[in-house]
Amino acid sequence: MSFQVLEKDKSSKARLGRLITAHGTVNTPVFMDVGTLGTVKALEPRDLVETRAQVVLGNTYHLMLRPGAEVLELAGGLHKFMRWNGPILTDSGGFQVFSLAKMRKITEEGCRFNSHIDGHEFFLGPKESMAMQRVIGSDIAMVFDECLPYPCDYARAAKSVEQTLRWAKVSKDQPHADGQMVFGIVQGGIYDDLRRHCAEELVKMDFDGYAIGGVSVGEPEECMYQAVDASIPYLPEEKPRYVMGLGVMHQMAECVARGVDMFDCVLPTRIARHGTAITRHGNVAIKAAKWIRDQGPVEEGCDCYCCRNFSRSYIRHLLACNEILGLRLLTIHNVYALNRFMEDMRAAIAAGNFMEFKETIKKETKGK
Amino acid sequence: MSFQVLEKDKSSKARLGRLITAHGTVNTPVFMDVGTLGTVKALEPRDLVETRAQVVLGNTYHLMLRPGAEVLELAGGLHKFMRWNGPILTDSGGFQVFSLAKMRKITEEGCRFNSHIDGHEFFLGPKESMAMQRVIGSDIAMVFDECLPYPCDYARAAKSVEQTLRWAKVSKDQPHADGQMVFGIVQGGIYDDLRRHCAEELVKMDFDGYAIGGVSVGEPEECMYQAVDASIPYLPEEKPRYVMGLGVMHQMAECVARGVDMFDCVLPTRIARHGTAITRHGNVAIKAAKWIRDQGPVEEGCDCYCCRNFSRSYIRHLLACNEILGLRLLTIHNVYALNRFMEDMRAAIAAGNFMEFKETIKKETKGK
Numbered sequence: 001m002s003f004q005v006l007e008k009d010k011s012s013k014a015r016l017g018r019l020i021t022a023h024g025t026v027n028t029p030v031f032m033d034v035g036t037l038g039t040v041k042a043l044e045p046r047d048l049v050e051t052r053a054q055v056v057l058g059n060t061y062h063l064m065l066r067p068g069a070e071v072l073e074l075a076g077g078l079h080k081f082m083r084w085n086g087p088i089l090t091d092s093g094g095f096q097v098f099s100l101a102k103m104r105k106i107t108e109e110g111c112r113f114n115s116h117i118d119g120h121e122f123f124l125g126p127k128e129s130m131a132m133q134r135v136i137g138s139d140i141a142m143v144f145d146e147c148l149p150y151p152c153d154y155a156r157a158a159k160s161v162e163q164t165l166r167w168a169k170v171s172k173d174q175p176h177a178d179g180q181m182v183f184g185i186v187q188g189g190i191y192d193d194l195r196r197h198c199a200e201e202l203v204k205m206d207f208d209g210y211a212i213g214g215v216s217v218g219e220p221e222e223c224m225y226q227a228v229d230a231s232i233p234y235l236p237e238e239k240p241r242y243v244m245g246l247g248v249m250h251q252m253a254e255c256v257a258r259g260v261d262m263f264d265c266v267l268p269t270r271i272a273r274h275g276t277a278i279t280r281h282g283n284v285a286i287k288a289a290k291w292i293r294d295q296g297p298v299e300e301g302c303d304c305y306c307c308r309n310f311s312r313s314y315i316r317h318l319l320a321c322n323e324i325l326g327l328r329l330l331t332i333h334n335v336y337a338l339n340r341f342m343e344d345m346r347a348a349i350a351a352g353n354f355m356e357f358k359e360t361i362k363k364e365t366k367g368k
Numbered sequence: 369m370s371f372q373v374l375e376k377d378k379s380s381k382a383r384l385g386r387l388i389t390a391h392g393t394v395n396t397p398v399f400m401d402v403g404t405l406g407t408v409k410a411l412e413p414r415d416l417v418e419t420r421a422q423v424v425l426g427n428t429y430h431l432m433l434r435p436g437a438e439v440l441e442l443a444g445g446l447h448k449f450m451r452w453n454g455p456i457l458t459d460s461g462g463f464q465v466f467s468l469a470k471m472r473k474i475t476e477e478g479c480r481f482n483s484h485i486d487g488h489e490f491f492l493g494p495k496e497s498m499a500m501q502r503v504i505g506s507d508i509a510m511v512f513d514e515c516l517p518y519p520c521d522y523a524r525a526a527k528s529v530e531q532t533l534r535w536a537k538v539s540k541d542q543p544h545a546d547g548q549m550v551f552g553i554v555q556g557g558i559y560d561d562l563r564r565h566c567a568e569e570l571v572k573m574d575f576d577g578y579a580i581g582g583v584s585v586g587e588p589e590e591c592m593y594q595a596v597d598a599s600i601p602y603l604p605e606e607k608p609r610y611v612m613g614l615g616v617m618h619q620m621a622e623c624v625a626r627g628v629d630m631f632d633c634v635l636p637t638r639i640a641r642h643g644t645a646i647t648r649h650g651n652v653a654i655k656a657a658k659w660i661r662d663q664g665p666v667e668e669g670c671d672c673y674c675c676r677n678f679s680r681s682y683i684r685h686l687l688a689c690n691e692i693l694g695l696r697l698l699t700i701h702n703v704y705a706l707n708r709f710m711e712d713m714r715a716a717i718a719a720g721n722f723m724e725f726k727e728t729i730k731k732e733t734k735g736k
Contacts, residue, residue, distance in 0.1 A: 037691060318405075
């Protein structure tokens with residue numbers, strides 16, 4: 001369980017790294033594919049291998065509700081339950097508990113809430129979250145935190161950061177699964193001094209890696225980079241850095257330029273289910289009538305299973321008929337598209353032309 | 369394009385055959401997997417290969433409505449559109465036009481109806497059906513017929529059989545795709561003399577094979593076998609016989625014992641999407657709460673991708689969460705289960721113990 005920086009870009013803070021987990025090595029910068037309920041939606045483990053996925057992200061909140069700790073414990077953890085032998089990262093449930101659940105009461109110990117599924121009452125705090133992540137057996141566990149909404153005034157943000165820091169300490173002190181790394185989460189909203197304070201205090205606790213949370217929550221794009229810029233200088237060079245909830249190509253490239261190593265986002269799988277393909281030239285609504293007769297692949301030059309075999313005309317037909325295969329094939333394409341994008345970004349860093357790569361992707365995809 | 373009877377069972381009319389089509393050889397008795405709209409629901413072509421599917425059935429009515437003849441023609445036919453290089457059989461649309469569409473007017477030329485999707489008006493008769501099947505490029509085309517409901521009085525059935533025979537003649541006389549076989553369809557409801565008359569008249573037209581239609585439309589099981597028994601003696605030994613719309617294990621075995629070679633049914637894929645697995649010991653509702661903790665496979669001893677890898681507990685969890693992967697994995701299992709069942713039935717015929725095989729499957733699955 002370690003992280004090594006292999007190479008640094010000369011014109012930016014971008015770096016190539018290698019994160020060694022109990023279930024294999026991850027090449028960074030990496031995009032992690034979200035598998036909320038123990039499946040990257042519509043895909044099976046062999047599809048993840050084929051689409052060159054490196055890490056699956058599981059959601060502690062969702063897995064706590066369904067199937068629950070008892071079932072996961074019986075199965076021997078999430079790897080065995082879902083048959084994915086690669087690395088798994090779990091979030092702490094903090095984000096979902098504050099955004100999805102019907103909150104009942106927040107105390108120093110955590111949150112009492114009602115499940116968004118059936119109203120059943122649960123309690124989740126740093127101890128419960130770490131216990132659940134231990135049962136899940138993830139390779140990387142995240143501390144329980146409060147994810148601030150945007151906008152949020154300074155006083156509330158400052159108070160929340162202190163809560164997040166206390167919960168980080170409790171999370172760190174819990175027993176963890178064998179070989180499980182634990183990452184801290186820098187919060188602080190759009191306030192540079194709070195980001196710095198949070199980062200510095202977390203570093204004192206000595207985590208295996210550091211996430212920057214509370215970005216991509218509706219703020220302008222510039223605020224996102226500001227939050228990253230305000231946090232990174234206070235995080236150790238030799239530890240991985242992870243921006244949570246981000247999966248847009250040019251935004252990931254901007255963050256990599258700032259020294260970020262890891263990302264995750266529901267975007268590629270979610271928009272696939274709505275009929276949209278991610279490409280190097282922006283998003284494409286494949287279900288649009290304009291593709292009815294189009295014999296080309298979803299993305300020219302892409303060698304994923306979907307693009308190697310099927311026409312836009314066929315995929316559009318499947319989507320128009322609500323055929324499961326349509327959204328499955330687009331999911332395969334989108335997951336592959338982002339994983340391949342990260343491979344190309346790593347190659348660009350290695351080849352010394354990362355800044356050019358970043359500008360090209362911005363020009364080709366931003367706003368498209 | 370030919371059919372050969374390779375071996376006959378000594379204690380029944382069961383037989384092993386080989387149907388050679390423009391897209392490969394089919395071992396009979398065969399179950400054909402229904403791919404209504406150009407996909408066996410939730411599966412891609414490589415899944416069909418893996419689940420040992422031999423023939424995909426396409427629906428002329430559905431494909432005429434979506435994507436329509438123009439798109440299929442542009443793609444170069446259904447094989448290329450959906451990327452399935454094996455044999456395809458298409459029904460004629462007769463069944464759907466009478467059961468799904470809002471009928472406007474039936475004439476000697478066919479039926480004017482409104483699409484069940486958007487109300488758009490279409491016309492389908494023997495000429496239009498054969499033209500559409502030519503565009504689809506199926507290896508086996510079915511004549512346009514009227515599928516009688518159950519119950520149906522003698523006078524109506526007799527009149528309908530004459531219509532079906534006239535449409536069969538027109539269908540036969542249309543131009544067909546290269547290498548396309550055409551099958552006639554025996555109708556006649558539960559009336560033995562009408563079945564015989566229909567079979568005899570069709571045989572005079574000399575089709576490449578003969579289907580027995582209008583079974584499995586709600587009649588008691590015994591009436592189904594009666595319809596088969598009333599038709600088979602008047603169909604030539606050297607041509608394939610196909611009972612349409614049947615996919616229940618013991619019923620297929622009963623029909624094979626009566627000399628039937630081919631079957632199709634939406635059942636395995638449809639019940640998979642409703643959370644039910646087909647097994648050699650009857651159907652199993654995998655989404656039932658009793659499987660929450662069960663670490664066994666969907667079916668003990670099954671070596672499909674689903675059963676080799678996942679527990680009932682995991683599949684039940686996916687189904688409970690409405691995860692696409694759950695119904696996809698059950699679809700893989702169910703398609704494999706029926707295709708393997710037919711393989712074992714063929715092996716039993718070859719080994720001379722077909723009747724024993726038939727009794728065992730009836731005892732183990734009927735009503736379960």
